[in-house]
Each structure stands twice: as structure tokens, then as C-alpha cells.
Amino acid sequence: RKLTADRLQDEDALLQFVRQRVRDAIAYRQWLLKEKESNAARMIFSEADGLPGLIVDRYNDILSLHAQTQAMDRAEIKQAIVAELQAQLVPDGVAHIVERVEPHIRELEQLPPAENHLLWGEKTSTQYELNGMRFHYNALSGQKSGAFLDQRENYAAAERYAHGTALDVFCYQGGFALHLTRVCSAVTALDSSRPALEVAEENEKLNQGLGRPQIEWIEANAFDFLKDYSASGQQYDTIVLDPPAFAKSKRNLETALRGYKELNLRAMKMLRPAGVLVACSCSYHVSDEDFRQMLTAAAVDAGRTLRLLEIRTQSKDHPIVLGIPESHYLKCMIASAR
Structure with a gap:
């Protein structure tokens, strides 16, 4: 270095x-x-x-x-x-x-x-x-530096398009979910980490306001939850998918893409017409094109048409430097589903 x-x-x-x-x-x-x-x-x-x-x-x-x-x-x-x-x-x-x-x-x-x-x-x-x-x-607990500051601008972008009933999958400490309460009529948020959900619940208390829906916090495995809820016919108007990095190395890429596709495929089946999907990946080894092709394949299998509203990346305080590909790692695509 x-x-x-x-x-x-x-x-x-x-x-x-x-x-x-x-x-x-x-x-x-x-x-x-x-x-x-x-x-x-x-x-x-x-x-x-x-x-x-x-x-x-x-x-x-x-x-x-x-x-x-x-x-x-x-x-x-x-x-x-x-x-x-x-x-x-x-x-x-x-x-x-x-x-x-x-x-x-x-x-x-x-x-x-x-x-x-x-x-x-x-x-x-x-x-x-x-x-x-x-x-x-x-500062002594939580993942990595403690929170996901790289999603700050994407939280705001998701809030601009979100509506109706919302589902935040891999919610961690509630970043997306809390923003969605300002525009959605109901918000469900799930994570597999009980400590993260406990912090999320405390964060919700800091932001309680008139007319905001109370978030339903669920501790669950995201794959199992989406499988069960989609099979039962549960539907939402807005779904956020912000999973951890599935591809820790290049050799994990194929497996990671299968995981991303399964999540997004099930989410698309659960979206009502004109529903909004916010799909994220923080895996550096998953390129923009890999991620877009995965979403395209998932949409085809789900029988849905996705219209891209925004193609986004990490917040500007996490600068992307040309010539340093590792500095560009976060993908966030916001789409409307038909």
C-alpha cells in the first residue's frame, strides 16, 4: 500500500x-x-x-x-x-x-x-x-464502525418513493425502516440479530411522532421469512432489501448472486402493482452489471417488469475514486414493479 x-x-x-x-x-x-x-x-x-x-x-x-x-x-x-x-x-x-x-x-x-x-x-x-x-x-458494539453511514443518501431516496405498507429486510438498527415511517402507512422490519433489533426499537422511541406508524419488528431469517410470507400471499407496496455482503471474495460470486436472486425474486412476487423495490448490495465483488443482470433475471422469473427509478451508490462522504475500484462497492437500485 x-x-x-x-x-x-x-x-x-x-x-x-x-x-x-x-x-x-x-x-x-x-x-x-x-x-x-x-x-x-x-x-x-x-x-x-x-x-x-x-x-x-x-x-x-x-x-x-x-x-x-x-x-x-x-x-x-x-x-x-x-x-x-x-x-x-x-x-x-x-x-x-x-x-x-x-x-x-x-x-x-x-x-x-x-x-x-x-x-x-x-x-x-x-x-x-x-x-x-x-x-x-x-462505539464499543455493533458492526464494523457501528452503523451504515454509506446508506445515508439512499435512506432519503427510498423515502422519496416509498408508499403504502412497507417491508424492510435486513433492517439492522432501523435505518431504512425509520425513514419509511414518515411516508408509509405501516412498516414491518426484520433482522436475524436480536441485539440489533433491540437498538432499532430504542431508535424508534427517539423518533416517535404524531401520525407515524409503529414499526413491527421481527426476528427472523430473511430467506425463511420471505419464502413463508410470499407463499401465504402477503403483499407490500414497498420492499427494501439491504443484505450483508454475500460475496466476501471473487470465488463466492456465483453463490452470492444466487442468494441475491432468491431474495429479490421473492420480494418481487410480494410487491403489489406499482410497488417500489429498493435493492442493495454492499459486495465489492458483485459489479454493477452483475447486479443489474441478477435483477433482470429475477424479474423475468417473477413475471414482473421493473422500471428503474434511480441507480445509486454509497453516500458522497464515501468517495469513489477512478482507478481505485475497491472504493466503489455499494449498489442501490430503486425500481417500480409492474
Whole structure:
């Protein structure tokens, strides 16, 4: 992993270079921080910001930091990163930094085992906003950095088209489902993780408002649920499918596409005429064309015609850099079904 093609004279030059890259990444996102209805964003996105192996997410007054390579895990480099983050973001309200670790990645990178821990400050939990919806955040628990900030703009897009009765499959902590309550008459959300659903229920309490439907939270296996509900003739006007990455590597691609097709095929059978399907994939190894062909095949088998409303990707705080294909991983297609 290369930081720069230029030769750096010494260790101090390296640390100053890293601090400049941190400043550049934050400056790039200043437009996002001005949004009145969101105070959470990805501040540093690894190679896309010229800092391979470094991920930094902001949740209101807490920063979540991932050092995923031996270089970024070096004490001197990490200290320089933290110092620059403090210099840039403390004036804007950041008061705590937590380091999160992924044991599998640390093992692959031959890094010593570690636990999620507080790097600076006093607290590890807070509340944050996305598109005017409020969420709980616990920096020491949850998946990866803690929430799916890359879907922020897709949450808003799904809300624009959603209507009637809605189903959110793989709802995690309720990102899509909570947005849908502002426009749908009924919302059902399911996930296989009880801890995630417990957080989702607490998130719902933060956003209770006049006229919003109460979400029906269901703990279930998504494949079994869709099979049973579609067989029983259950129908919805809006269905969101946001599964985890099925293709962890290229060799899993064929199996992953079969899984995506089964989910989308059953969802299409459960959509009423003019129903809206929001289909997502966060698998880098599934290309845009793979995903589109899968949806086309599922529509044919379901006897439905899909009209694409929007073809979307990750939020702009997760920049896609031409020449770095790994920076483009999220697919989100919104379609109307006939």
C-alpha cells in the first residue's frame, strides 16, 4: 500500500504528510458537515482519501477510528492522526475518540489482538442524526464502525418513493425502516440479530411522532421469512432489501448472486402493482452489471417488469475514486414493479 510516490526525507516528514492527508480529507467533507439534519459522516475513507488502511467515522461528538494496516497501527502514526483529528474537529464539537478493531483483519495484517477501546475523551456512546432521524450509537458494539453511514443518501431516496405498507429486510438498527415511517402507512422490519433489533426499537422511541406508524419488528431469517410470507400471499407496496455482503471474495460470486436472486425474486412476487423495490448490495465483488443482470433475471422469473427509478451508490462522504475500484462497492437500485 503506497502513501505517496514522492520520497519522504525522514520520520517527521512522514508524520507531517499523514497529518496533511487528514486535513485534506476533512476539508473535502466540509460541505457535508453543514447539513442541518445530519451530524454523522465518514471523515476518512482509506485509499479514497490517500490513507490506505485508515477509516474514521463521526457520530455527533464521537469519532470511531479503525487502523487496519501495520502502518496505520504504528503508535507514532496513530498519535499524529489523533492529534490532527483533535486540531480539526474539536472546535466543531468532537470530544471523544474510540478505536474499533476487527479481529479478522488484524489477524490477516499480522497485528496483535486488541479490543475496542477509548483513545481520548470520556464517553463511548451518544446520539446522532441522519436526515433528521435520530439514532443511538455505542462505539464499543455493533458492526464494523457501528452503523451504515454509506446508506445515508439512499435512506432519503427510498423515502422519496416509498408508499403504502412497507417491508424492510435486513433492517439492522432501523435505518431504512425509520425513514419509511414518515411516508408509509405501516412498516414491518426484520433482522436475524436480536441485539440489533433491540437498538432499532430504542431508535424508534427517539423518533416517535404524531401520525407515524409503529414499526413491527421481527426476528427472523430473511430467506425463511420471505419464502413463508410470499407463499401465504402477503403483499407490500414497498420492499427494501439491504443484505450483508454475500460475496466476501471473487470465488463466492456465483453463490452470492444466487442468494441475491432468491431474495429479490421473492420480494418481487410480494410487491403489489406499482410497488417500489429498493435493492442493495454492499459486495465489492458483485459489479454493477452483475447486479443489474441478477435483477433482470429475477424479474423475468417473477413475471414482473421493473422500471428503474434511480441507480445509486454509497453516500458522497464515501468517495469513489477512478482507478481505485475497491472504493466503489455499494449498489442501490430503486425500481417500480409492474
